[in-house]
Amino acid sequence: MRDYILIFASACVINNFTLFYFLGLCPFFGVTGRLVTAFRLGLANIFVMTITSLAAWVLNNFVLTHTPYLRLICFIVVIASSVQFVEMFIKKFSQPLFRALGIFLPLITTNCAILYLALTQTNKGYNLFEGLIYAWGAGIGLTLALVLMAGMREENELATIPNVVKGLSMSFFLAGILSLTFMGFAGLFHEG
Amino acid sequence: MNPKLKHSLRLVISLAVAGLCSGFVLVGVYKGTQPRIQRNRAEAIQKAIFNVVPGTASTGALRVENGSLVPFEGNIGATEERLVYTGLAEDGSLVGFAIPGDGSGFMDTISLIYGFNPQQRVITGMEVLESKETPGLGDKIMKDDAFRANFAALPVEGGIKGVKKGKKVHPNEVDCITGATISSKAVISIINDSNEETLPLIENFRMPAADQPSAESEAPVSEVGAADSQAEGGGQ
Amino acid sequence: MKKDESYDLSDAQRELIKGFWKDNPVFIAALGLCPAMAVTNSLRNALVMTVATAFVLCGASALVSLSRKWIPKQVRISIFIIIIATFVTTVDYVLQAIAYDAHKDIGAFIALIVVNCLILGRQEAFASKRPFGLAMADAVGMAGGFGIALVMIGAVREILGNGTLLKDTPWMFSVFGPHFEPWAVMVLPPGGFLCLGALLAWFAWMKERFERKKQPETAASAG
Numbered sequence: 007m008r009d010y011i012l013i014f015a016s017a018c019v020i021n022n023f024t025l026f027y028f029l030g031l032c033p034f035f036g037v038t039g040r041l042v043t044a045f046r047l048g049l050a051n052i053f054v055m056t057i058t059s060l061a062a063w064v065l066n067n068f069v070l071t072h073t074p075y076l077r078l079i080c081f082i083v084v085i086a087s088s089v090q091f092v093e094m095f096i097k098k099f100s101q102p103l104f105r106a107l108g109i110f111l112p113l114i115t116t117n118c119a120i121l122y123l124a125l126t127q128t129n130k131g132y133n134l135f136e137g138l139i140y141a142w143g144a145g146i147g148l149t150l151a152l153v154l155m156a157g158m159r160e161e162n163e164l165a166t167i168p169n170v171v172k173g174l175s176m177s178f179f180l181a182g183i184l185s186l187t188f189m190g191f192a193g194l195f196h197e198g
Numbered sequence: 199m200n201p202k203l204k205h206s207l208r209l210v211i212s213l214a215v216a217g218l219c220s221g222f223v224l225v226g227v228y229k230g231t232q233p234r235i236q237r238n239r240a241e242a243i244q245k246a247i248f249n250v251v252p253g254t255a256s257t258g259a260l261r262v263e264n265g266s267l268v269p270f271e272g273n274i275g276a277t278e279e280r281l282v283y284t285g286l287a288e289d290g291s292l293v294g295f296a297i298p299g300d301g302s303g304f305m306d307t308i309s310l311i312y313g314f315n316p317q318q319r320v321i322t323g324m325e326v327l328e329s330k331e332t333p334g335l336g337d338k339i340m341k342d343d344a345f346r347a348n349f350a351a352l353p354v355e356g357g358i359k360g361v362k363k364g365k366k367v368h369p370n371e372v373d374c375i376t377g378a379t380i381s382s383k384a385v386i387s388i389i390n391d392s393n394e395e396t397l398p399l400i401e402n403f404r405m406p407a408a409d410q411p412s413a414e415s416e417a418p419v420s421e422v423g424a425a426d427s428q429a430e431g432g433g434q
Numbered sequence: 435m436k437k438d439e440s441y442d443l444s445d446a447q448r449e450l451i452k453g454f455w456k457d458n459p460v461f462i463a464a465l466g467l468c469p470a471m472a473v474t475n476s477l478r479n480a481l482v483m484t485v486a487t488a489f490v491l492c493g494a495s496a497l498v499s500l501s502r503k504w505i506p507k508q509v510r511i512s513i514f515i516i517i518i519a520t521f522v523t524t525v526d527y528v529l530q531a532i533a534y535d536a537h538k539d540i541g542a543f544i545a546l547i548v549v550n551c552l553i554l555g556r557q558e559a560f561a562s563k564r565p566f567g568l569a570m571a572d573a574v575g576m577a578g579g580f581g582i583a584l585v586m587i588g589a590v591r592e593i594l595g596n597g598t599l600l601k602d603t604p605w606m607f608s609v610f611g612p613h614f615e616p617w618a619v620m621v622l623p624p625g626g627f628l629c630l631g632a633l634l635a636w637f638a639w640m641k642e643r644f645e646r647k648k649q650p651e652t653a654a655s656a657g
Binding site: 205208212213216217219220224227228231234238239242328 | 504505506508512516519520523527528531532534
């Protein structure tokens with residue numbers, strides 16, 4: 007049980023995918039204008055990550071043992087397909103959300119975080135359940151980062167900021183401070 | 199429907215062609231680079247063995263089979279198996295073992311290898327192979343000579359303990375790096391865990407005579423191994 | 435959609451140069467941010483990543499541009515991805531073979547080149563619609579701009595965070611001397627964000643100054 011908590015906490019806060027590994031930065035800086043949209047994109051990401059984790063496990067254990075060099079292509083195809091699937095799903099069940107997410111929904115395919123998830127799950131040799139915990143930890147961590155960033159940026163809309171720092175530059179400073187804060191989680195687990 | 203069918207066929211064919219070409223290229227690249235990559239891996243491991251087992255002239259490898267160590271005959275750069283390496287003197291006699299270990303450090307996984315002398319039951323050296331610890335602090339486990347000197351003749355009886363710098367009293371204690379306690383302790387616990395797993399296997403291991411052909415030397419090792427595990431009452 | 439596809443040298447030059455500064459992928463278009471942050475903790479890593487990305491970008495652009503007449507529109511993204519992934523896997527294995535140590539540091543991010551929005555974006559927006567020469571000029575320009583950005587960030591982070599340049603290479607030299615106390619946060623994740631933020635702010639400031647110099651009357655009235 008402790009192992010599962012460790013995997014989850016590690017992926018979620020200690021080694022947060024966005025603030026520690028620099029993954030998923032495109033949506034992080036692109037979609038965090040509005041809190042609600044950021045949150046829903048985070049949920050879409052979690053869904054895609056779950057599917058990817060399962061597919062990665064299946065591929066690794068049954069297909070890729072014979073052809074390791076096809077790993078990258080197979081993962082990418084799986085990710086692209088699941089994103090397509092999620093897109094169709096959202097389009098059918100929530101038109102407003104589909105419009106709100108706009109271009110960033112298909113861009114989940116190029117979200118480095120999801121590919122990185124598949125690759126590290128492979129390298130660390132997680133079994134099916136561990137892989138899922140890892141995916142959920144990573145997805146929730148990603149959503150957490152998105153939501154925090156969106157919250158900060160919404161607050162900043164009404165603040166007076168020097169002209170040179172406006173826009174992307176300010177977002178980076180905010181991200182830097184957020185990342186610094188999350189570093190505080192680093193000593194959370196350690197053997198005595 | 200004919201033009202539509204033709205169109206769909208065209209889509210499928212272009213995807214298939216792209217996939218096939220890609221497959222061919224990748225197979226070629228893979229086969230072409232594997233020998234070099236395996237050589238690099240083997241060289242990196244061998245360099246580490248020379249560093250942690252002083253007096254080594256050549257190296258060997260052992261793998262775990264049915265709870266005992268047997269000679270590993272393959273390419274050490276090619277296998278994914280966890281091996282225990284041996285440092286051999288010029289006459290082929292055993293100088294010491296080089297045991298790999300990994301575990302979580304402060305930032306990420308630490309991967310290291312350390313030397314072990316079975317007669318004196320001491321650790322003869324430690325080298326960190328891979329780490330992503332805090333630069334300037336935790337990564338001193340790789341660079342700080344004083345820290346590494348701790349491992350030059352470190353007895354393992356009772357397990358290794360980490361203590362604050364300057365407070366070392368007993369021989370099996372290690373001075374941790376100031377400001378990098380967690381990384382230092384991670385190294386120590388990796389070694390302790392690895393010892394727990396590997397030292398019993400080493401105890402049961404008998405080095406095959408160096409100048410006998412491998413077919414003959416297979417017999418004594420497995421014989422001794424089988425005899426020992428029978429005597430132990432089948433531990434694992 | 436048959437337009438005149440001939441071009442001359444000045445067209446090619448324009449496509450090449452735009453990637454360096456005006457349309458710099460990292461500083462202006464905010465593409466390829468993930469590697470820009472992740473591998474710039476040392477100058478060597480930044481350079482290796484630049485070379486790898488340049489190889490993939492130029493190779494993919496070349497192939498896509500040459501075969502653009504045969505790629506059907508509906509499956510073009512999938513085919514671009516297959517091409518890019520093939521190049522990336524190739525780079526991964528070649529790097530392991532010729533620079534094993536460098537690969538240990540940045541191996542994970544080599545694989546992530548395949549989802550670098552920059553490469554897919556250039557194929558979709560440019561290489562699939564332009565003749566070979568222009569596509570190559572664009573690819574080289576974009577790769578160059580990407581490299582410039584990575585080298586800038588990497589150099590600053592390494593100098594401040596380690597006091598050296600080109601560490602882990604035979605050409606390493608110490609910028610501040612042995613008594614420099616490195617500002618460790620610079621080579622850690624927060625430092626990456628802060629550094630890029632500072633660089634962007636600096637560019638914005640330079641741009642403002644440049645524009646103010648061009649139109650002194652307007653600036654004076656705006657006060």
